[in-house]
Amino acid sequence: MVSASFSEGISETLDILNHMDKEYTDMIPEKFKEFLNKNKSTIYTPKLDHSKKINEMDLKEKTKDILATIYMNYWCNDIQKTDYKKLLNENEAKYQEEIREKYNPDNMFKKHSQATTSKENIMEENVTIIEYKDSIFKCLIKKIKNIFHIN
Numbered sequence: 001m002v003s004a005s006f007s008e009g010i011s012e013t014l015d016i017l018n019h020m021d022k023e024y025t026d027m028i029p030e031k032f033k034e035f036l037n038k039n040k041s042t043i044y045t046p047k048l049d050h051s052k053k054i055n056e057m058d059l060k061e062k063t064k065d066i067l068a069t070i071y072m073n074y075w076c077n078d079i080q081k082t083d084y085k086k087l088l089n090e091n092e093a094k095y096q097e098e099i100r101e102k103y104n105p106d107n108m109f110k111k112h113s114q115a116t117t118s119k120e121n122i123m124e125e126n127v128t129i130i131e132y133k134d135s136i137f138k139c140l141i142k143k144i145k146n147i148f149h150i151n
Contacts, residue, residue, distance in 0.1 A: 002039045004041070005060065005062050006039070006062050007039055007040055007041040007044070008041045008044040008046075008060060008062065008063075009060045009061070009062025009063040009065065009066055010036050010039050010040045010041065010062075010066065011040045011041045011044050011045070011046050012046040012048065012059060012060055012063040013036065013063050013066045013067060013070075014036055014037065014040055015046040015048055016048065016050075016054065016063075016067065017036075019050045024075060027074045027075055028070060028074050029074075032070075032074075036066075054067070068088075071084070072084050072085070
């Protein structure tokens, strides 16, 4: 049993394979084709524009993954396979670097401390000194107490 997104990706892949030249589909083993047919979605029907190139189509990520696997395992010669693996490794390294930068704990705490400092600065700017003034009656009473030296 495969997930719904994977079975939808399989359905899109089968739709693409059905519109390809027979020479490419013949390179794929029958056992793999059976797996695809067995696990395709019964609910989802792909609506792909086959007048476009594959890289211009709006494909699901799982479809791209399956097509990449088919390409590497069945359609590439040895030189293309090593180049493709090299490209995949470079992309994975870039992705891991982005993840490392984005979720690095040291950077997260630096950003947090910078955010706290900026919030404190904003709070300091917003805080104003309000001079408390006594009412007229309190002022009169204080003056009278000052005249008679009463605290």
